[in-house]
Amino acid sequence: MSQSPSSSKPSANPLRWIMGHVNDLVNSGLRPLSALFEYIGGSVILLVRSFSHIPVILSQTNRIIEQCFFMGNGTVPIVTVLSFFIGAVLALQTGFVLNQLGVLNFIGSIVGLSLCRELAPVMVAILLAGRVGSATTAELASMTVYSEVDALKTMNIPPEKILVLPRLTAVVLMTPLLTALSIVSGWLGGMIVSKMVAFLQLSPLLYWRNLKDFVLVGDFIDGLIKAEVFCFAVILIACYQGLSTRGGPREIGTSVTKSVVFSLVFILFSDYFITRMQM
Amino acid sequence: MSQSPQSSPKASDAFNHVGVEVDHVSIQFGSNKIVTDVTFSVKPGEVFVLMGASGAGKSVLLRAIVGLIEPTSGKVLIDGMDAANPQTHQKIRTALVFQAGALFNSLSVYDNLAFYPREHRLMSEKRIREKVMDTLKILSLEKAAGKHPSELSGGMKKRVAIARALVMEPQLLLYDEPTSELDPIMAATISEIIAALREQYSVTSIVVSHDRELAYSIGGRVAILHQGDLRTVESPSSIQNNQDPVVKEFLNPEINLKNPRFRKIQQS
Ligand SMILES: Nc1ncnc2c1ncn2[C@@H]1O[C@H](COP(=O)(O)OP(=O)(O)OP(=O)(O)O)[C@@H](O)[C@H]1O
Numbered sequence: 047m048s049q050s051p052s053s054s055k056p057s058a059n060p061l062r063w064i065m066g067h068v069n070d071l072v073n074s075g076l077r078p079l080s081a082l083f084e085y086i087g088g089s090v091i092l093l094v095r096s097f098s099h100i101p102v103i104l105s106q107t108n109r110i111i112e113q114c115f116f117m118g119n120g121t122v123p124i125v126t127v128l129s130f131f132i133g134a135v136l137a138l139q140t141g142f143v144l145n146q147l148g149v150l151n152f153i154g155s156i157v158g159l160s161l162c163r164e165l166a167p168v169m170v171a172i173l174l175a176g177r178v179g180s181a182t183t184a185e186l187a188s189m190t191v192y193s194e195v196d197a198l199k200t201m202n203i204p205p206e207k208i209l210v211l212p213r214l215t216a217v218v219l220m221t222p223l224l225t226a227l228s229i230v231s232g233w234l235g236g237m238i239v240s241k242m243v244a245f246l247q248l249s250p251l252l253y254w255r256n257l258k259d260f261v262l263v264g265d266f267i268d269g270l271i272k273a274e275v276f277c278f279a280v281i282l283i284a285c286y287q288g289l290s291t292r293g294g295p296r297e298i299g300t301s302v303t304k305s306v307v308f309s310l311v312f313i314l315f316s317d318y319f320i321t322r323m324q325m
Numbered sequence: 326m327s328q329s330p331q332s333s334p335k336a337s338d339a340f341n342h343v344g345v346e347v348d349h350v351s352i353q354f355g356s357n358k359i360v361t362d363v364t365f366s367v368k369p370g371e372v373f374v375l376m377g378a379s380g381a382g383k384s385v386l387l388r389a390i391v392g393l394i395e396p397t398s399g400k401v402l403i404d405g406m407d408a409a410n411p412q413t414h415q416k417i418r419t420a421l422v423f424q425a426g427a428l429f430n431s432l433s434v435y436d437n438l439a440f441y442p443r444e445h446r447l448m449s450e451k452r453i454r455e456k457v458m459d460t461l462k463i464l465s466l467e468k469a470a471g472k473h474p475s476e477l478s479g480g481m482k483k484r485v486a487i488a489r490a491l492v493m494e495p496q497l498l499l500y501d502e503p504t505s506e507l508d509p510i511m512a513a514t515i516s517e518i519i520a521a522l523r524e525q526y527s528v529t530s531i532v533v534s535h536d537r538e539l540a541y542s543i544g545g546r547v548a549i550l551h552q553g554d555l556r557t558v559e560s561p562s563s564i565q566n567n568q569d570p571v572v573k574e575f576l577n578p579e580i581n582l583k584n585p586r587f588r589k590i591q592q593s
C-alpha cells in the first residue's frame with residue numbers, strides 16, 4: 047500500500063496531516079471491501095453466464111457424469127468415516143452429561159438433530175472444499191494461466207459452458223447423496239458408541255425411538271437446503287477463483303489457498319444466517 | 326480439406342473471403358503502451374506477414390484481432406464486423422495458433438485436434454477420425470496421436486497447435502511464430518501449407534514470424550512493427566530494398582565481431 051506523502055509526519059499543516067491519515071484509513075478499509083464486491087460480482091456474472099447455457103445442458107451429459115464421479119470419489123470415503131466419528135464423539139460427550147441427569151435416551155434426539163440440521167451439511171461442504179474445490183481451482187487456474195481457456199474462446203466454445211456448468215450441475219445432484227450419507231453414518235456412529243461404551247449402554251432400540259420422535263422430515267429438508275447452498279457456493283467460488291487467476295505457478299497455488307479459505311469463510315458465515323432463517 | 330456442410334459457409338462462397346481492417350488500434354496494459362495507433366488492412370485471401378522485434382507487441386495485436394483483448398482505442402474489423410464482439414467470431418471462423426501452443430494438456434494429441442469438430446458437432450466421429458489422421462500425417466505427427474502434450478518436444482507441440490487450427494477449417498487463420506521452433510524442412514512445409522490454403526480455399530492468413538524466408542516466399546505483403554509502431558507495409562520484393570535504417574537493420578542484421586551490439590549497449 048502506498049503511503050500518501052502528507053501522512054509522513056505532522057508538518058506545517060496539521061489539518062492536512064490528519065486528513066492524510068483519514069484518507070489512508072479509508073483507503074485501506076475500502077480496498078478489501080471493494081475487492082469483496084468485485085469477487086461477489088464476478089462470481090454472480092460467472093453464474094449467470096453458466097446458466098445461460100442451461101438450454102444445451104444435455105450436450106454436457108458426459109462431463110456432468112464425469113464430475114459426479116469425481117466428486118463422489120473424492121468425498122464419499124472421507125465423509126463416511128469422519129461423520130461416523132463426529133456422531134460417535136457427540137454421543138460420548140452428551141451421553142456423559144445426560145447420564146448424570148438421568149435422561150440418557152435423549153442421546154438419540156441430540157445426535158439425530160445436530161447431525162441432520164448442522165453437522166452433516168457443514169462437514170460435507172468443508173470436505174468438498176478441501177477435496178474437490180481445491181482440485182477444481184487448480185485445474186481451471188492452470189488452464190487459464192497456460193492460455194487453454196483463451197484457446198477455448200477462440201474456438202467459440204464458452205469456458206462457462208464446458209467447465210463451469212457441468213460442475214455446478216454435478217454438485218447439485220451429488221450434495222443430497224453426500225449429505226444423506228453423512229447423516230446416516232453419523233447416526234450409526236452415535237448408536238454404536240451409546241451401546242458399546244461401558245457407562246452408557248443405551249439400547250439401540252431406545253436410541254432410534256428417541257431419534258425418530260424428534261427428527262422430522264422438515265429437519266432433513268432444512269439440512270439438505272443448507273448443504274445445497276454451501277456446496278454450490280464452494281464449487282462456484284472454486285471455478286471463479288480458478289478462471290480469474292493471472293500469472294504463473296505461484297499464483298495457481300495462491301488461488302487454490304484462496305479458494306479453500308473463501309469457501310470456509312462463506313460456509314461458516316452463511317451457516318449462521320441460514321440457520322437463523324430456518325428457525 | 327473440405328468445409329463441412331452443417332457449419333456456416335462453404336469454401337466456395339464469396340463469404341469465405343474475409344478481410345481484416347486494423348483501424349487506429351492502440352493497446353495499453355495499465356499505463357504501459359504496447360501498441361500505438363496501428364492501421365493496416367489485410368485483403369481477403371491474402372497472406373499478410375507481420376514481423377518485428379521481440380516484445381514489439383505482435384502477439385498482443387493478434388490477440389486483439391481474435392477478440393481476446395479489446396483495444397484501448399481504435400477498432401479491429403473482420404469482414405466489416407467488430408472483432409471485440411463475440412458474435413463476429415460465431416459468424417466467421419477464426420483460428421489462432423498460439424505462440425506457446427496453448428494445447429489442452431489433459432487431452433491427447435488426437436483429442437486436441439478432434440475437440441473443435443466434436444464440441445460443435447460438425448461431423449461424425451468417423452469423419453473426424455479421417456480428418457484428424459490426415460492432418461496429423463501432413464505434419465508428420467501420426468505417431469504422436471496418442472501422446473499427451475507433456476510428452477512432446479517443443480517443435481512437435483508447435484505442429485500440433487498448427488494441426489489443431491487446420492482441423493477447424495477457418496476462414497481467417499492467424500499464426501504466432503509458426504516456424505520458430507521447427508527444423509528448416511518442417512518450416513518450409515509450414516510455409517507451403519499456408520500458401521496452399523490460400524490458393525485452394527482463399528483462407529486469409531496473418532503470420533507473425535521472424536522467418537525471412539517464409540516472408541519473402543509466401544508473403545503477399547510484409548509489415549514491420551517497431552516498438553508498437555507500424556514502420557512499413559509493403560511487398561516482399563520492395564521491402565528488401567527499403568532504405569529505412571530500422572527496417573534494413575531488422576531484415577539484414579550484420580554480425581559484427583569487431584564492434585558487437587552488446588558492447589555498444591554496455592558503454593552507453
Ligand atoms: N497480459 C499482459 N499484461 C501486461 N503486459 C503485457 C501482457 N501481454 C504482453 N505484455 C507486454 O506487451 C509487450 C509486447 O508483448 P508481445 O507478446 O506482443 O510481444 P511480441 O511482439 O509477440 O514478442 P515475441 O516476438 O517475443 O513473441 C511486452 O513488453 C509485454 O511485456
Ligand SMILES: [Mg+2]
Nearest residue numbers: 383384424501
Ligand atoms: Mg509473441
